[in-house]
Amino acid sequence: MTLESLPLDFASVRAALRDGASPVDLVAESWRRAAACAHDGIFTALVPRETALAKAEALQARAAAGEALPLLGLTFSVKDNLHVAGLETTCNCPAFSILPEESAPAVARLEQAGAVLVGKNTMDQFATGLNGTRSPEPLCRNAVDPDYIPGGSSSGSAVAVARGLVAFALGSDTGGSGRVPAACNGIVGLKPTLGLVSTRGLVLNSRFFDCIPVFALTCPDAYEIFDLIRGHDPLDPFSRDDADTIGRAQRPEGAEGPATLAVFRPEEMPFFGDDVSRRAYEANLAVLAGQGHRFREVAFGPFAEAGRHVFQSAMVAERLVEYGAILAERPDAIHPAVRDAIEAGAAYSARDAFTALYTLRQLKRQAAAMLAGTEALVVPTVPTIFTIAAMLAEPMALNTAMGTYTYFVNPLDLCAVTVPGRARSDGLPSALCFIGRAGEDATVAALAHAFSAV
Template sequence: MTTASMLAAPAPADLDDLPLGFPSIRAAIAQGADPVAIVLESRRRAGAIADEGVFTALVPEELVRAKAEEAAARARSGEALPLLGLTFSVKDNIHVAGMTTTANCPALAIEPRETSAAVLALEDAGAVLIGKNTLDQFATGLNGTRSPEPLCRNAVNPDYIPGGSSSGSAVAVARDVVAFSLGSDTGGSGRVPAACNGIVGIRPTIGLVSNRAVIFNSPFLDCIPIFARTIAEGNEILRTIAGFDALDPWSRRDADAIDVTPAAPESRRIAVPRRDQLRFFGDAEAEAAHDANLATLERLGFTLVEIDFAPFDEAGLLVFQSALVAERLVEYGDTLASRPDDVHPAVRASIEPGLAYSARDAFEALYRMRRFARFAEGALDGFAALVTPTIPTIYRIDEMLAEPMARNTVMGTYTYYVAPMDLCAVSVPGAPRGDGLPSAISVVGLAGKDGEVAGIAAAFEAGAAAG
């Protein structure tokens, strides 16, 4: 069915209860729902929670309406708009011309003239931006509490952390406010909040998606991840925004040749950490859920092979315990120096160590990163993927605030290593924990293996849903 013919059927009932997942929106449009009305319903939901710490700013309703009407007019003229009626939000370190970028630190306050290349690609496909999401300030943190009040809260249980740093991006999807969202991921910020809120988080190969018009933590490590309800939905967005960008010096020249479509892997062998190396920090519910998730993979016909996870742990230390931390000073150093009291104490404590590193330290860290990436190529040779828990446990907000540094580090146990080893990853929900909180696994592959990683994740998603 063409986009134009979808707009011609009888209209369905009230949109207040319409789930904003892709199939629901597309079915509603096929039955005659006005895509403009669907977009405005998403904007209404965002406005209803505007004071709950999920958004830093909303696109004005009149501009949302204008963008939606423009997309609908294009569709009626016969233009193919695969994302018609879908809405999205972006983390507030992604530039949108006309909206202030704060990285959740008002003292930063950048007024960008350029809109992110990823946002432009989504709008070209018919999607409409609803707002900018809260984050751990300066995208530094994995828990969601390193931000001004009101704190963003977990969509499943508000007593628990939402995960960070892309907290608002994940919660906006999990609370059915937008159809999908974008974040940024240095050490796990596109996967940890997805796991905490029971949704999908896709971290592409570095350079596969343009980072143009994004504030960096680390150009060497950063990418734009996607938050969605399902692997299919997230992967559709990845296909929309992936590709070579000649204006982005970090873009991969082979980006257009990387097939991100979910595909069955050539191997049925999956690497998993040795049992004695798995850490859940006393969380028996998390451990039991992970056992159930591994059983699902075995039921799907995968052979699980234990490998030594110690080198992956060691690689993860580079993200926050090496001279790579000094990269944050490129974007945030002036604000830290001129207005230190406007920087969250935990964020300041994470960034200030970068001041103590030398140029030699930085080169040594880069050399180590290259060695770890080469090690990963050999360690994962012959495997379809590496599978770990996405998070080892989940803390209540009061627990995180009581011990913000050590417990934040715990949240990155199974995510920090991915970027310095030049890997791609997908976090996908698994078996529910006994206490009702979500569990998740990370499916991790070598750079450029995004399609195979997605294929395994999709198979696991279906297997977990089937029980």
Template sequence: MSEARVSASLRLASDDFQDIRPRFADVRAALAEGADPVGLALKAADRAAAAAAEGIFTALIPRESVAASARAAAGRARAGEDLPLLGLTFSVKDNVHVAGMATTCNCPAFSVMPGESALVVTRLEAAGAVLIGKNTMDQFATGLNGTRTPEPLCRNALDPAFIPGGSSSGSAVAVARGIVSFALGSDTGGSGRVPAACNGIVGVKPTVGLVSNRGVIYNSRLLDCVPVFAACVTEANEILRAIAGFDPGDAWSRRDADAIEVTIQDPAGARLAVPRASQMRFFGDDAAETAFAANLARLRTLGFVLEEIDFSPFEEAGRLVFQSALVAERLVDYGDVIIQDRDRIHPAVLAAIEPGLSYSAKDAFEVVYRIKELKRAAELALDGYAALVVPTIPTIFTIEEMLAEPLARNTVMGTYTYFVNPMDLCAVSVPGAPARAGLPSALSFIGLAGKDGVVAGLARSFAAERA
């Protein structure tokens, strides 16, 4: 068949599925009624192509390749293979390797051409999901706001005047705008939760080491993990279950990863910890403070018992992520580019990473020791509680506001997220009551390492999703 006839047939298959959303239930209902997985995948490819100039993607899978992948998955399903993610589409942050596609971390001076895809990608494709493209990000995954990128800037899915959150900005926006069924990012200090909060979707940040990082360009080998973005907790948890597990090829993979209970747990009767009221900060955003109070009131209505704890150890751990010798770790993967191509690095990214050059080995050991002490403090503080509950973000800024004060306001965005990975915690961010300009607030349920199923249960209960 000629290339022109192939393209025409692909358009025809795509046009048959105009009204099917990429949500899991909608896709599965369509498949049950006889929809073609190829057509469903092509609609996602068309949606991505239509948004190609909007700063959401750094690269798209060619349409013919999307069709071929979907056709291969459909054939495997017809042959009797169990493909639980058949018909679903996804995208990945541009620090996640995809074979044959350049990994750029959204920096023109940095490009890696991988020979194989990251393990998380191959696991999803093995389960039947089809990759659509690679998402924009704050350069080198350094930032929580989404503006540390080449033009065009990625815009908030709910209100384009506001930041989309970062660094996994494109991943969250692709889900929030209904382009793909789900997406993957990376999370060092909140990049799997802040963009979810800004765009009104769910972000699942797993226990560090639960999901393999093999094939992901690190921001921090000590702290990084692969989060999931989806429209609801149930969908995000399903993807987490598909990608979780021990990977002997990843030195940072947890030996007990296969034993961690990831399935959503019943949260009935749970005790929840909250920071002391005097320690809460909203940076002058009265709407955010009111929304958090409303979210806590909802939890009490649901029958949860909330008790205040000292938040200071968590604050200290958060400060260390970007205000200590831990910053020097970024130089392991990006040092050559920072030194040799500084003129091609986003100024805010350069200002965040370059201080790492000034720390000594002694400084690094001291902060590692302190992190160990703070991890123990978290274990003791949360003993007896199902989770710690905080706002995912204390406020949200417009793009104009963020560009006016890019360093200070970026730090504000990490107030309630920075501490999670250094203290070896897991978290789920879920939308809450309306906040600034009508955008939804977000609540994070944060648990000790290995409590991924517990925090998912709490988040699903808060969101009133059906079990």
């Protein structure tokens, strides 16, 4: 197999290294692929070729000297709201530009482990959207069918992995941005428990909801990256004190074998007229049933109510902390749909915010009781996939629909991973999302990996 046709999953890259390919060769090939797509709306910026190759050469020398570099030969990209020293952070809004001197801890850890950054990825502007069309032209296109949305807001990160430009990517996830684009493009999207990965160096939408997800081609690849970037950060006030120990990517002892999985009552689940999507979800559940898993139906209502708090409550006012200045000074620089979403926060009072926090606490307790006795909640990651034309014609309602089964996860402090499911009859990807309690990342990892292996 030539490097030009090499898949960039970790196993294939490591096999190429064993067969004589050098880390420099692998980085050069990944950079070549990214540069060939430079005008496809996937990247906002590429690392200069000479810089990427110089880093690869330095890593190659360190490995030759005996240093352990677990990610040697692997390349990655990051969403353009994560800081990388020396590269502009724009959140896909050129008027909003930060030149950081220090990389986000997650990025720094990956580079220390031997990975080489190729570029920064496009996104729904200010990470406000779940569809991938809220960005400057050219729009990022779905990797499976370019007529369809790539999902957002981490659109470029997911597409870069799905198209084989990089081995993995990082994004951000407030209401589903680490899961929706993964589902739309047929790859894995890992959303960790809040506070397990430092969000320092991330331009935040919400300190309460935000986390850094991983996009990869396989579950083992995604969780290998997760285990490298996770950990307590004393400089991040929202970092969990136990982040170094909980949620390790192994299923807890005694949890082997079939599990009891929660599912929503079928009659309460919207698919927005997409019967193909509904049938794909039923086929995915049939695979789980074939593995011996049992299902317990729970009401969708409390989860849907929690999800509405991401964009339809006073919690949206938190976005004014980061984006209030540019909204006031350069409203014309903001995508109209994004501007509408951010401006909505100004209508809420402090009393509204406290009421929202109280309500979420009640819903969190209610959801915990409903999920007691189950190992995970299993949902279709997205209810449907819209065309770009349909999304542009009805941007607010259709965007909200994309978050039907993702919005509630972070407000309820749950962890999740989405993996490709059985192919839809129309050729579009289907995806199944495994959702677990905070700290139970290992459980959802094992369930998702077992499902993917069938």
